[in-house]
Amino acid sequence: MVDQTRYDGQVVVVTGAGNGLGRQYALFFAARGAKVVVNDLGGNAFGKDKEGKGQSRVADAVVKEIRDAGGIAVANYDPVQQGDRIIKTAVDNFGTVHVLINNAGILRDVTIRNMKDADWDIIMDVHVHGSFKTARAAWPFFKKQKYGRIINTSSSSGLFGNFGQSNYAAGKMAMVGFTKTLAKEGAKYNITCNVLAPGAASRLTQTVWTPEMMDVMRPDFVVPLVGVLSHESCRESGSIFEAAAGHFSKIRWERSKGFQARPDDSLTADVLLKNWKQVVNFTDAEHPNQPSHLIERLEKALELP
Ligand code: NAD
Numbered sequence: 001m002v003d004q005t006r007y008d009g010q011v012v013v014v015t016g017a018g019n020g021l022g023r024q025y026a027l028f029f030a031a032r033g034a035k036v037v038v039n040d041l042g043g044n045a046f047g048k049d050k051e052g053k054g055q056s057r058v059a060d061a062v063v064k065e066i067r068d069a070g071g072i073a074v075a076n077y078d079p080v081q082q083g084d085r086i087i088k089t090a091v092d093n094f095g096t097v098h099v100l101i102n103n104a105g106i107l108r109d110v111t112i113r114n115m116k117d118a119d120w121d122i123i124m125d126v127h128v129h130g131s132f133k134t135a136r137a138a139w140p141f142f143k144k145q146k147y148g149r150i151i152n153t154s155s156s157s158g159l160f161g162n163f164g165q166s167n168y169a170a171g172k173m174a175m176v177g178f179t180k181t182l183a184k185e186g187a188k189y190n191i192t193c194n195v196l197a198p199g200a201a202s203r204l205t206q207t208v209w210t211p212e213m214m215d216v217m218r219p220d221f222v223v224p225l226v227g228v229l230s231h232e233s234c235r236e237s238g239s240i241f242e243a244a245a246g247h248f249s250k251i252r253w254e255r256s257k258g259f260q261a262r263p264d265d266s267l268t269a270d271v272l273l274k275n276w277k278q279v280v281n282f283t284d285a286e287h288p289n290q291p292s293h294l295i296e297r298l299e300k301a302l303e304l305p
Contacts (some may be wrong), residue, residue, distance in 0.1 A: 018058025199244025
């Protein structure tokens with residue numbers, strides 16, 4: 001029985017594919033029949049390109065690795081903030097794009113009190129603006145061919161918050177709203193878009209985890225989820241997934257049943273305070289996935305026509 005998940009003839013763009021997770025994704029897709037654009041500008045973990053042009057070699061090294069193994073790949077060295085150029089590389093070389101993995105990322109950890117505008121701006125620029133630029137450029141091709149797969153990279157820091165990472169957490173949580181919206185816009189064109197919050201040993205995490213932890217957090221252990229979400233058989237869209245050290249799970253929103261007051265002049269902070277337990281009680285919770293969900297609930301509760 002052939003049980004390989006394959007991407008024959010598909011064009012896959014992986015941003016930040018010169019190191020860490022992105023490199024593993026690129027190697028995986030190329031080994032499974034895809035033509036891969038290996039994007040990486042070759043900066044350091046904080047978004048600084050101290051070494052200048054020579055660092056573009058990280059993308060070249062991955063392309064060489066793929067070609068040496070008999071695969072097909074081209075390098076692109078543009079920053080993701082110029083994501084349209086990355087997509088152009090895919091189109092110029094391979095005619096279109098089918099899968100977009102927005103993976104490039106950096107850190108600028110600093111507590112809010114000491115955070116400079118530049119620390120905030122560069123994180124938004126790389127993670128949020130970068131993902132927007134590649135997705136917008138790929139969209140017309142996805143729409144025309146009625147097929148596209150996007151994975152945007154978030155982080156547990158974004159989903160849950162993390163000390164010293166307000167910039168990174170905000171940028172990573174932005175991936176959720178962005179993804180859920182693209183999933184809705186792409187639904188009728190067979191374009192899916194999902195969020196991945198990975199955990200893997202890389203230069204971004206080497207100062208955070210113990211050596212024992214680093215040993216089990218191999219980046220290639222995240223790859224299977226990327227493989228499934230970007231496969232043509234996958235119908236998941238607008239969802240958030242975690243992957244680390246062989247663990248895979250889905251995360252969703254939960255709304256408490258809540259407290260419904262009478263929406264009239266009797267509604268005061270005192271009334272709310274008295275009923276606070278109901279507001280924060282998750283028994284019989286709901287799992288909304290549309291903005292209209294709350295309105296429908298209100299219409300029902302208040303018996304609005
Ligand atoms: P990494 O530093 O090993 O690789 C990231 C790559 O992105 C680097 O090669 C870098 O040169 C490239 N890059 C950075 N800015 C770029 C830009 N503007 N344009 C093009 N390329 C750029 O990091 P990693 O751990 O493999 O992280 C990959 C992604 O996963 C990032 O988005 C990161 O925030 C996210 N993430 C990682 C972890 C983890 O545990 N490693 C956890 C949560 C989220």
